[in-house]
Amino acid sequence: MSVAATLPGRELAGHNRISTQALTSVARAAAAEVFAVPASAVRVSWTDDAGALALSLSSPISAPTLSVVRNNPERVARSGGSIVSRATEAKAKILAQVEHLSGSRLSRVDIRISGIQATDEGRVQ
Template identity: 75%
Template sequence: MSPAAPRLAGQAGKGLAGHTRISTQALTSVAQAAAADVFGVAPAAVRVSWTDDAGALALAVSSPISAPSLGTVRASPGRLERTGGSIAQRATLAKALILATVEHLTGSRLSRVDIRISGLQATEQGRVQ
């Protein structure tokens, strides 16, 4: 251990002089990953943008959402509830989950998260009859 290590370890809870910034690209990557996890899609399918909301960060997310095929829901209506509810219910819950995840991982404060569901990715193959 270097002689400076004990001195720095004791300052872990204290701020050191200087700046720490997270780039827009890093924030975007974290937000894409968080939204992709919540919606059950690939991060590349998620689009995010940032705006200034009276000095705070506002996040807009546009993403497809994974859901059982219509044939599966018709055959087993209870399946929809086991996947987290309707698309509207899942999108509403996603706002809080994405906000909490992005804030936790980046240390940034978000004022809001706006969600736009851009499509549906069926999780199971099947034909609607």
């Protein structure tokens, strides 16, 4: 039984803190999932944005090789669109995931695509 369950209607004093390392791990995992790359390839930094957390990411993104696109141009649309449109959509997805998992409020997510991780088979996320 939790303490909160034994004290209905009463808020408990104190606070919770999530370490920068834990926030970084959550952000890496979220970005890795969205960009379909290993979490170890994602670089994360945090800055203070007028009292709120601002997340900056640098990551490669998975994409079909040029030969695959040349032979099957529809593959770009099936993979989620252009690199720019996928990176733009990723901001909202990563922000929502990090806020949901950590309980922290982020002011923004800045993304820098650092490279392309070529995929010849399967669907790019």
